[in-house]
Amino acid sequence: MSDGKPISIAFEQHDHNACLGKAMQAAQGYCEEHKLQLTPARRKVLELLLQEHRALGAYTILDLLREAGFNSQPPVAYRALDFLVENGFAHRIERLNAFVACALPGTEHSPAFMICRQCETVAETQSSESNFNFSTTADFSGFKIEQTIIEAKGVCNSCAEIEQL
Amino acid sequence: MSDGKPISIAFEQHDHNACLGKAMQAAQGYCEEHKLQLTPARRKVLELLLQEHRALGAYTILDLLREAGFNSQPPVAYRALDFLVENGFAHRIERLNAFVACALPGTEHSPAFMICRQCETVAETQSSESNFNFSTTADFSGFKIEQTIIEAKGVCNSCAEIEQL
DNA sequence: ATTATTATGTTATAATATTGCAATAGGAGA
DNA sequence: TCTCCTATTGCAATATTATAACATAATAAT
Secondary structure, three states: OOOOOOOOOOOOOHHHHHHHHHHHHHHHHHHHOOOOOOHHHHHHHHHHHHHOEEOOOHHHHHHHHOOOOOOOOOOHHHHHHHHHHHHOEEEEEHHOOEEEEOOOOOOOOOOOEEEEOOOOOOEEEEOHHHHHHOOOOOOOOOEEEEEEEEEEEEEEEHHHHHHHH | OOOOOOOOOOOOOOOOOHHHHHHHHHHHHHEEEEEEEEHHHHHHHHHHEEEEEEOOOOHHHHHHHHOOOOOOHHHHHHHHHHHHHHOOEEEEEEHHHHOOOOOOOOOOOOOOEEOOOOOOOOOEEOOOOOOOHHHHOOOOEEEEEEEEEEEEEEEEEEHHHHHHH
C-alpha cells in the first residue's frame, strides 16, 4: 500500500519545463546505459507524455505525432508505447486505455494511480508490494502474483471545488 | 488490502452446478426485491458468466448468446453486461476487457482480482477499503478516491506446476 | 386506458489494437 | 570496411472492443 506522499506532483503546481527536461535527460542516460535505442519516434512519444500529467490515448498520440511530422499509422504509436512501457518510461492506464509517463523511471516499483474523472489528470503513487497484504501468499495459497494494477478513480481537489458550486 | 481468504473458490475444486444454481437463485431474489428486471438476455448472460470462473469478453458472450438463440448484435451483450455490472452481479476486468461474475453479489464491497495469465481463471477477493492505506486522505490530500480497481496478474498453482515441467 | 419508463431490435460506425510482410538502419564481428 | 544479424520502421490490411442513434415493444405507474 502507499507508504507516503504521492510521487507524482500532478496535482500540485510546479515548474513543468524543468520537470520535462530532467525526465528526458534521465531517459537519455538510462537508454545509453542499457543500450536501448531512444529513436526519434520513441523520444517524441515520451516527450508528449511528459508534457501532460494526463493519460493520452494511442490515437491522440498518433495525431500529435502526425502534427510533428511523423508517420501516422497506428503501429507507430503502439510500438513506441510498447517500448516505453516495457522499459519503464510509461505506464498503461487500463481503465482509460491510455498511457502516462512514469513518475519513477528506472526504478523497480509497483505503481498505483489516482485518476481524476473530471480533468483526467493522473497521479502516480507507490504501492510498495512488500507491506501489501494482497501479495502475502498466505492469503491466497493458490496464486502467485507477478504484477498488480491499482487504479483509483476519484476527483482532485480543484475539480472537487468546482463541483461544489 | 485483502483481509482474509479469497472469496472466490475459482482455484479450488467444488460442486459447480450447485454454485451456479445458488447464485442464480440469489440474483432472482435480489432483482425481485429491488424491482429490477432480470430479463431473458440478462439472465442468460449472468448464467454464462457463472458457468465460468473466467472472464469472458463481450463478443464471446455474444457468440454464446447467438448459440442460445438470442439476437446477436453487440448492444445485446453490452446492455446486459452494463446491467449486471451496475447492479453488482458482475465485474469488468479492465486488463482483459472482459467480464466475470461477482463472488459477493448484493454486498457493498471493493473487489480485487487475481488473474491467471495461463488459464485466465479469475478469482475475486476483498480489498476492504477501510484498512487500505491507499485511501487514507492523509496520503494524498489532493485527491478523493471514489472507486479503486485492483487487478493482480500471476499464475495459479495448477498452471505454475505445469510450467515447472 | 393512457402515459411514462424501461428494455430491445437494428443498422451503422467509432475507438482501440494487432498482424504480416517488406524495407531500412544500427551494431557486432570477421 | 564489409557482411551479417537484429532491431526498427513503413505500410496496408484487418481484428477486436465499444457506442450512437433511432425505431419498436414491453412493462410499470397513474
